Structures are given as structure tokens and as C-alpha cells.
Amino acid sequence: MSAQTTDEAADEAGRAERVREQRGWYFYDFACSVYSTSVLTVFLGPYLTAVAKEAADAEGFVHPLGIPVRAGSFFAYSVSVSVIVAVLLMPLVGALADRTGRKKPLLAAAAYTGAAATAGMFLLGGDRYLLGGLLLVVANASLAVSMVLYNAYLPQIAEPDERDAVSSRGWAFGYTSGAFVLILNLVLFQGHESFGLSEGTAVRICLASAGVWWGAFAIIPLRRLRDRAVVRDPGAAAVGTGWKQLVATLKDMRRHPLTLSFLLAYLIYNDGVQTVISQASVYGSEELELEQSTLIVAVLLVQVLAVAGALGMGRLALRFGAKRTILGSLAAWTVTLAAGYFLPARTPLWFFVLASAIGLVLGGSQALSRSLFSHLVPRGKEAEYFSAYEISDRGVSWIGPLVFGLTYQLTGSYRDAIISLVIFFALGFVLLARVPVRRAVEAAGNPVPSRI
Template identity: 75%
Template sequence: MDTETVTGAGGTEGAGDPGGAAARRREQRGWYFYDWANSVFSTSVLTVFLGPYLTGVAEAAADAAGYVHPLGIPVRAGSFFAYAVSVSVLLSVLVMPLAGAAADRSGRKKPMLGAFAYLGAAATTGMFFLDGDRYLLGGALLVVANVSFATAVVIYNSFLPEIAAPEERDAVSSRGWAFGYAAGALVLVANLALFLGHESLGVDEGTAVRICLASAGLWWAVFTVVPLRRLRDRPRVRRAADGAEPAPRSSWRQLAGTLRDLRRYPLTLLFLLAYLLYNDGVQTVITQASVFGAEELGMDQTTLIGAILLVQVLAVAGALLLGRLAARHGAKRTILGSLVAWTVTVGAGYALPAGEPVWFFVLAAAIGMVLGGTQALSRSLFAQLVPRGKEAEYFSLYEISDRGTSWLGPLVFGLTYQLTGSYRDAIISLVIFFVLGFVLLLRVPVERAVAAVSVTAPGRMPDRI
């Protein structure tokens, strides 16, 4: 294992408290449950059901040429879902930094986490009423739910440096992702049972899909109670610039200060740029895979659910496996290896034969093995690059580089389809995100970046970074 001494003011509050280890473990277990709660939205809603269903609703409302006209703008019905995702994440870019700055400034992360989580859960539950040709309602609920989802994740992620010591963060982050994918798999099993047995239950296929969408919102709401009970707010780090000005103005000022402050840490900025690119590709694959499978490969809903279920199951194992590889080879090297695998996998998706479920399942298995680990290790690696007392601010920038700027991938995907009419061309266009992300991450000297922000406690560096 690599070791290196770095003096800094980081660490976790609990690590230095009497009896802090037990309290920290309790918080960590509560923290995992927010991944358990909200990942069902990402899986059942964004990845499996909403894309094909909302596309079908838009097609039902389309004119003879296959276009819908939101706000008078002609949009091919097959691109509406991708564009709605792009709009939602562009709005997230505006909301997330303000929420992160407000969370750090007020020191009240838990109430803000709860507020955004329950707003998103309510919008998701409201998708039960998405039927007929109500594509605009679907787009509006998607925007509210996805903005709330992304903003809550900013605050959730900002707890990681507070509840885990530097040497724990790869493992804690990986377990959180594993919890999330386990929940996604469990709910997808229930969704699959409902979808396959909808006739025996006396409901049509569309109603079964709407029940699955709404149930994701209810699941999100119920299990958010656990982290809200177990996590605790820390006293905020006071700054000389703190004053009595109104909260929105102070949040804007703090955000501007964060962006100026980030220039002091060019290696952290370089990591964010790399993550912006490669994770944009990851998020677009997640949100558009079911549309690609249904529209281009001719897969039915049962096959799509089964494939995504396979992704969820293997992502649990993949997150834990890549966590172990990171302990041996370093998080950066492990992420770089996963990006090579992503590039190969997306390229294989372009050549996948239509009407062949077996090959679609092979592709799903490949995605599952790298999906959780790429995300978990990126989160824990970034946690090493955050100045103490600015966790939510910096994680708001990270989340912009996560779900926030994943507007670019869906936009490229949607535009490619609109111009070519081919989902194969749309999927292969995502390779550029993985290649450019790999090149930039390769140029990040992680040990120097960690030392620059002094986020580790005095003593040993994390095992391998």
C-alpha cells in the first residue's frame, strides 16, 4: 500500500470524538439508506419505464409528420424524452450550486435534503396521472423530479467527508452505491411481476407502467426517513465574509466565492472537467438505454426490465469488486480501466443485432460490471479533493459534473437521432465522452491534488488513490 504523510485540517468530526467510531458507523448505515431510497427513481423511472412510455405518449400526441410542438417548437416525438432530460439538468445547474452554498452557509443540511427529496418523490408519484397524450405533463413532472433528485444528491454526497475518514471513503462510497443498486434490483423484480401479471390483476399495460412509476416515488419517500433520522448536522465553518444579508444573495455571493476559490485548486478543477465528460456518457447510457433497446433493437418491455434488472444485480457486485481493485491498484487507475471498458461496451452496442435478446443481455452484463464502481470511486476520489467546510459547495459543482451536466450527452444523443433518424448513430456518438474523459483524468496527479486542498487528517494518506 502506498503511504504518504500530508498535514491538513481534514478528517471527520466523529473520528476524533470519544466513542466516535460507533456513532460514525451508525451515520454511515443511515447514509447508505438514501442510496437505497433514491436509486429506485434513477432505475425504475429514468432507466426503464419513463423513456419508452413518455416517448409513446408523445407519439400519440404527434402530428402526421411525427412531431410534437411544445411551446410551438417542432420536436420529433422520439427525441422528446431526451430533450426533457436536457432541460431538467440545465435547470439543475442553476439550482444545485445555490442549494449547496445555502447548505454550507446555514449548516442545515438535513432539512434541505428532506425538502428536495420529498419534492422529487411527490413529482414521481404524480406520474401515475400520465396517460393519453399528456406528454407536456410528463415532461413537467420529469423536470421537477430530476431537479429535486439531483439537488438532494448534492447535499447527500456532501455528508461523505463528514461521516468517513479518508481511508474509509472508497469503501463507504462503494457500499452506498451497492445499497442503491440492490434496491433498484429488488423493486425491478416487483415491477416485472406486476408488468407480466397485469392482465390477471385486471389492469392494462399502460396502467401497470404508471403504477410502477408512482411506486418509485412512494419508495423514495418512505426510505428517506432513515437518513433523516440518523444523519446529523455539524456546526458550520464560519467565514469572515459571513454576514446578515438575505439568504439568496448570500448564496449567490458564496457560489461566486466558490468558483473563485476553485481556481486555487487547478487539479481539482481538472478532475471535475474529466468527470464532467466521462460521467456525462455514463448518465446518457443510463437514461437512453431503454429507448435504444425498444426503438432500435425491437426489445419488448419484459426484455428491457430483465436486462436492467441484470444491470442492477451485477452493479452491486461490480461496485464492491472495483472497490477492492481500487484498494490494490488505486482509485484513479481503476476508474481509467473502467472507462476503457465503457468505450468498448458502447462500441459493441452500436453493432448489436436487432431482435436478439441474448446479445442485449450480454451488453447489459458488461454495463453492470463497470457502472457502480465507476460512480462510487469517482465520488470517493473527489471527496479527497474538497476543502474542509465547503463540502456541499464543492459537491454541488461535482453534481453539476454528474447529473447536472448530463444535459450534454442527452442533447448530443437527441440531436444525432433527429439528424440521422438512427439510434445506433446516437449511441455511438457517446464514445467521445469516455475518450476525452480518460485523457483528462490521466493528467490528474491525485496525490498532489489531495495535498493541495489538505483534506486528509495528519498522518497517512488513504491506502491507494
């Protein structure tokens, strides 16, 4: 056998192994996205608030750790605590993964801790609001940590020219599972009486089923992904505490200012994305006077169309490059918000049109941002840098809601509040447009794909 034939055989074997890992990698999005959709977006907020109100005193307060908290605020505060815990853990776990090379055991620990906490939400009956808050904090923080490790695999399992498509398929898998399980949950919830269940029991089954789904399908990526040998950095510091490690990561990023510039742009426009996701239902119910059933159908519509959006924008990136495609999506977000400002009240059809537009740009803008960032990460620092990326995704997503809330407080109009979010997409567009991504990829020491 000639040397050329041997090399071709080795290349073919390498491609086959890479495709096998990629297919396994997709299934972690498939596993955990159900938590984000069914638990966080639909069921847990209203249910945990009702449980807290059941435990409240005559003035409507609960007293976790002796602190008076309005029952209606308990869910929001629990989410905030989970973000703080995640911010402390993500840099620490990311640095540990890079220094030991053992991403898979850490991913397994995070995934099954989160899945177990979510499955435990079946126990949230009566007035067990403290248990609910604790399980929410554990599940949310575990999801954030697991996503650091999951995202860090992307530059290892996909060649530079493959990453846009691979990342987009991952998001598509996630939105597919989210929509499928949400349909099953809604069938159970809407028909709970025919199943002989109370409404509360049906909700608790829906919550717990997300944890079971998460744990069951996490087996696939954990069987197929593999750890790599560590690329040692002689000048690397020892792993410190969460914030200390985050500071060390950001200091290291100063050696890659173009990577930091992209992260700043992402931080801003993604904050707008996350705020639209979290506040759209408030806008629909309070300003447009739509019923809960209409809002739930809109969430399903977003999930279904986000699959097509993620795959479609992945194809656009192959032709026009990830940066141009993301810039196009930010322009589309701006137009969508402007249209939302003019939506007539009590008209579900136009709200569904708005939800469709959001779905088509949501998955693609997130997937391509992840794949583009993967090109800007120095080799051997994938988990550490993706911890900073994940913090940008989750840890500072309070700025947009603050702007939304302040605008409403000052104007008394949710229409003014929703249009105020345009600033995040406009500023993110300008900052991203100024990033020379080819030069940024070269500066990170990575090969430049043909389209970027």
C-alpha cells in the same frame, strides 16, 4: 481511569456514531434510486409520450404555453427543462447548506418534494401531459438537489481511508433497491390483466410506487444523519442566485486547480457513461432489432451486476487506489463499446453479455469518482463543491447524446454512433491520468489516505 483509556473510549464512541451515520446514509441511495430505475429508465418516457400523443392535434403537436411541440419530443424537452431548473437550484442550495450547516432539513425538503411529485404521477391519465411534464421537472430537479446534499455528507461521515468503501456501498444499496422494485413493477406490468388492471393503470401504479418507496426509506437517513457546526470562511460571499453562486464556486475552485482538473476529467468521461446508459436501449431496438422484453431484462441485469461491480471495485480501490481503479474502469468501458460495435443483430445473448459488462463497471466507476472527489473538497465547502460535481454529473450530460445523434445523422449507422463515444472515455482517461491526486488532496487541506 487513565487519560489513554478515556481517549480510547472516546475514539470507540466516535467510530460507533460514524458507522451508525454511514448505515443511515446508505439508505438514501436505497430510497431514491428506484426513481431513476423504474421511472426514468423504464416507464415514464413511453407513458408520458403516449399521454402527449393523446392530447396532440391532427398534426401530432401539443401546445404547452402556446408553443407547438411534437408529442414525441415532449418527454425529452421536459427532461431538459428539469436539468435547467436543477442547475439553477443546486449551487444555491449547496451554498446555503454550507453557510447554515443545516443540510438535513434541506435534504428532507428536497427528498419529500421529489417523492410527492413522483407519487403524484398516478394521476397521469387521459391527456394530462402538462401535469406529467410539471411533475417530471419537479421530481428530477428535486432528486438532483437532494443528491448534492447527500453527497456532501460523505467527507463528514467517513474517514479518508473509508470513503471508497462507503461510497461503493451506497451505490450498491441503490442498485439493489432499483433491481428489487423493478422486478416487482415488471410482475405487475406483465400480469396486469390477472390483477384486473388496465396497462395504463399498472404503469401509473409503478410510477407512484417509486415515490412512496422514496419517501418511506428517506426516513432512515433523516433520522440518523446529523448536522455539523459551520466552518466559517471570513472571505465568503453571501448566497446569490443559482448561476451567480455557481460562478462564485468555480472562481473559488481556481484556488484549487487540481480539484478543477479532476472535475473536468470527470465531466468528460461521465458524459460518456450517461450517454451509454441513455442510448443503449435505442441501439438495442433500432440497430440490433431486439424486443422490448429483452431490453427490460437487460436493464435488470445491469442493476443486479452493478451491485457486485460497485462492491468489487471498492475492494480493488483498497488495494490499488481509487485513481488506478477508475482508470481501469475507463479502459473496460472502451473495450465494452468496441465489443458493442461488433454485436450481431437479433442475438439477445450477446446483448446480455454487453449489459453484464456495463453493469460490472457502471456502479464502481461512479462510486469511486464520488469518493475520490470528496478528498479534493476544502473543508466547509462540501455542499457547494458537490453542487458543481452534480452539475458535471447531470447538467452537461447533453454533449454525449449530441455527438451520438450527430454521428448517426451523418453516417446513418447506430454502430458508428455507439463507437463515437469512445472519445469520451479515452479523453477522460488521459485527463485523469494527468491529475496528481496526492498533491490535489494536500492542496485542498485534507489528510492523504494511504491508498488514493
